[in-house]
Amino acid sequence: MHQQYNYGAALQASQRINWQVDDIIGGEHRLDFSRRFMPESLARVEELRFLSADEKRILNQIRGYGYLYMFGLVEEFILPYVLDHARADLDKDDLRTRAYLQFASEEAKHIHLFKRFREAFDADFGTPCAVIGTPQEIAKIVLSHDRLSVALLVLHIEWMVQAHYVGSVKDDTRLDEHFKSLLKHHWMEEVQHAKLDTLMIMELAKDRTAEEIATAIEGYLALGGIFDGALAQQTKFDMETFMKATGRKLDEAEQGAFMQVQHQAQRWTFIGSGISHPNFLATVGAIAPGADEKLAQVAPAFA
Ligand SMILES: [Fe+2]
Numbered sequence: 001m002h003q004q005y006n007y008g009a010a011l012q013a014s015q016r017i018n019w020q021v022d023d024i025i026g027g028e029h030r031l032d033f034s035r036r037f038m039p040e041s042l043a044r045v046e047e048l049r050f051l052s053a054d055e056k057r058i059l060n061q062i063r064g065y066g067y068l069y070m071f072g073l074v075e076e077f078i079l080p081y082v083l084d085h086a087r088a089d090l091d092k093d094d095l096r097t098r099a100y101l102q103f104a105s106e107e108a109k110h111i112h113l114f115k116r117f118r119e120a121f122d123a124d125f126g127t128p129c130a131v132i133g134t135p136q137e138i139a140k141i142v143l144s145h146d147r148l149s150v151a152l153l154v155l156h157i158e159w160m161v162q163a164h165y166v167g168s169v170k171d172d173t174r175l176d177e178h179f180k181s182l183l184k185h186h187w188m189e190e191v192q193h194a195k196l197d198t199l200m201i202m203e204l205a206k207d208r209t210a211e212e213i214a215t216a217i218e219g220y221l222a223l224g225g226i227f228d229g230a231l232a233q234q235t236k237f238d239m240e241t242f243m244k245a246t247g248r249k250l251d252e253a254e255q256g257a258f259m260q261v262q263h264q265a266q267r268w269t270f271i272g273s274g275i276s277h278p279n280f281l282a283t284v285g286a287i288a289p290g291a292d293e294k295l296a297q298v299a300p301a302f303a
């Protein structure tokens, strides 16, 4: 698959897209809180049958807020990561340098976009949403790992974003149009990131022994474990925000069901849908034959 990708084509595609943050959020672009933001396959609010239709919509919106917060959070480590990768070989290939700088610049724009979204959400939702953090602390933990482990995590995220948009968001007519447009514009640029990140992994893996690559894949799984812990914490925050926003006091059994269903929904959203993505697994298989099958076996726990 990586043979199909090249820096020049990715750069050209990126330059054709080139939208501005102001075109998407702020000004007359207001979120419509009478609608849902997230597709049900990621939000999984319907499984919580003890919630009313309005409560399900509000929980769905809280999940939308957390979804974009999480994107912003991961992009806080992707940005320096890509810059460092480009900087290590600035004089090697002009198209390579420009494609990576474009990639980094788009992630900086996405960080800005997601912050603007949060301002718009906060202005109209009425209840502050609690979130894990801080992005800077999490970036520090992630970036202390092997560079190839981080590159695998980034590739997982890039393909995951595409699976969500194409598979669940694009054709869902029930969702708020502005939220959807934001996801669409983000996705358009992420298409190139997945290709560039594939090239990055091939560069990082080419001089490593099979053992070193296996260790890097272990490191990627360890990062997944760290994120799983963070997702459990975020689920707890979402439950607290939900009770504040709706005034509904969930009893002990309802809280248990909320935590179970919503943590698993978060796991599928951020871990399962990335680790099981065929293009992600193809790249893993290309650098470590057989490791793709092992990862595919881990995936059902996050489905
Ligand atoms: Fe992004």
Ligand SMILES: [Fe+2]
Residues within 6 Å of the ligand: 078, 107, 158, 189, 190, 193
């Ligand atoms: Fe990206």
